[in-house]
Amino acid sequence: MFSKNIKRLGVVVFLLAAVTGCKVGDPYERPDFDVLPEEYHGSLSRLDSIATDSLDSIPMARMKWIEFFGDYDLVSLIDTALINNLDMQRAVQVLEMSRQDLLQARANFYPSLGGGPGYTRDYRGFYHNNYGSNRGRRIHGENPPRSLYTERLSYNIGVSTSWEIGLWGKLRWKKDAARAAYMQNEEFKKAVQTALVAEVASTYYELLRLKSELAVAKRNLSLNENTLKIVELQYDAGEATSLAVRQTKSQKLRFEALIxxxxxxxxxxxxxxxxxxxxxxxxxxIRGHLDNAAFNGNYNTGVPMELLQNRPDVAASEYELIASNAEVGIAQALKYPTLTIDASMGLDSYQSNRLFSTPAESLFALINGAIFQPIFQQRKLKTNYKKALARRQMAQLDFKEKIIDAVREVSDAMITLDKLEEEYVLTKERLNTTQRGVTDAALLFRSGFANYLEVITAQSDALDSELGLIDIKMQILLANIELYRSLGGGWQ
Incomplete structure (x- = not known):
């Protein structure tokens, strides 16, 4: 009889799940945004035009960061950062927590199981002439006890299980939401790595810039010291004024203060x-030199559509939208009935020494199925559903904004890089001119055909031009890094 009841209940559950177990809610579909152009604004830059003419050009976003940078010292620093950086370690732990949430969401499809020993002792007491129950009267007769007495004593041991049937797709929506949250955190980890790689590289090149500037400042200081010595000799010979000495010395102190x-x-x-x-x-x-720092231009930037796969922050934003869509499905499923099956079995006895001695007499089993249909919840279910719809709409707007920002960042980096290349050529030409001016001024000064003002002016112009060229070279390196990052490179 017991096995027949189980079979009948199983049939009922199967039929109920087959009839009503449809998944409410809409499956996720990527929004058809009209914000993605066919190519980037500024894509006719020198960099992109050279890359697209090459048959061997490599998509920039798919280049591994080791291949992109190529500098051994920089690669070693990035390797260390990816292992020891605290933000990176926190991102790994966040990803692990979301993985555990996903495993928990998957486990919701299975029944829970528990068990153990139990002990029950029910006390009753005297109350006027009426006391206890019929069982109490049979035990004590018409002479009631004047203190508490035991009405019922029970020892038991058993197992129990509870299983919620996943009607209306609620459990599946929860699993989808947990999976989307996990993928979002995985993309977040990629985004942290992308930002970390770019920041380490930028700081490394900043050190190279400062190293070059320091060498330039020391070289110009030495040159200015020689000029000061000549002016002082001229002053001692009565061929220069004290003003010339002071101005030349002031120029030397200016160069010296740069160090x-x-x-x-x-x-x-x-x-x-x-x-x-x-x-x-x-x-x-830092063993490298800024003069030797350069990037291989044999790559292309691709098309804006590829940002959806290459940019971790864009992908994370889409997973947020997927999770919000799943939350709408959950909120909608909560408005429909919930089916729960509880079952338990074990041994029960009034005497502990007979709990296992006669199992046939103390065996018990219980199966219970319950369907819960929310009727009036003070509008909570409807409110939660409407709020879930609003959150999904907000997530869609955030996704769209993230795409627009990503396309703009790539365009900005390409335009910046292209114009910096033009500026670099002009600045280099200016540096050559000012350096020739320093040489000419020094020769004329020694020959008496130029005064000290022309010399220190030429030296100042040469210093400014050389520092300016270093700065533009540094900006070109940073623009390459920013283009690489904005395209989604750095996590491979």
Whole structure:
């Protein structure tokens, strides 16, 4: 009889699930945005036109960061940062927590199981002439006890299970939401890595810039010291005024003051890089030179549609939209009936020594099925559903905004890189002119055909031009890094 009841209940559950187990809610479909152009604004830049003419051009976003940078020292620093950086470690833990949530969502499809021993002791007491129950009267007769007495004593051991049938797709929507949250955190981890790679590279090139500026400042200081010595000799010979000495010395002090200023900035950037590497401040050996730093231009930027797969932050925004769509399905499913099956079985006895001695007499089993249909919940279910719809709409707007920002960032980086290349050519030409001016001014000064003002002016112009060229070279490197990052490169 017991087995027949189980079979009947199983048939009922199967039929109920087959009839009503449809998944409410709409499956996710990517919005058809009209914000993605066919190509980037500024895509006719020198960089992109050269790359697209090459049959061997590599999509920039798909290049591994090791291949993109190529500098051994920089690659070693990035490797260290990816292991020790604290933000990176936190992103890994966040991803692990979301993975556990996904495993939990999958486990919701299975019944829960518990069990263990139990002990029940029911006390009753005297109350006027009426006391206890019929069982109490049979035990104590008409002479009631004057204190509490045991009405019922029970020892039991058993197992119990509870299983919610996934009607209306509620459990499946929960699993979809957990999966989307997991994928979103995975993309978040990629985004952290992309930003970390770009920041380590930018700081590394900042150190190269400061290293070059320091060398330029020291070289110009030495040159100015020689000029000062000549002016002082001329002053001693009565061929120059004290004003010439003071102005030349002022120029020397200006060049000299650049050195501690650059050294201070270098130390701060060094500390910043150490923080990115997840360690305390310490000296970092930088063997490279800014003159040797360059990127291979044999790659292309692709098309804006590829940002949906290449940009981790864009992909994370879409997973947020997928999760919001699943939350709408959950809120909608909560308005329909819920079916729960509870079952338990075990041994029960009034005497502990007979709990296992006669199992046939103490065996018990219970199966219970319940259907719960919410009727009046003070509008909570409807409110939650409407709020879920609004959150989904907000997530769709955020997704659209993220795409627009991504396309704009790529376009900005391409335009910046293209114009910096033009500016670099002009600045380099200016530097050549000012350096020839320094040489000519020095020769004329020694020959008496130029005064000290022309010399120090030529030296000042040459210093400004050389520092300007270093700065533009640095901006070109940073623009390459930003283009690589904005296209989604750095997590491969």
């Amino acid at each position: 501690p200023q650059i050294e201070r900035e270098y130390a701060l950037q060094e500390n910043r890089l150490n923080a990115l590497l997840g360690r305390e401040p310490q000296p970092i050996e």
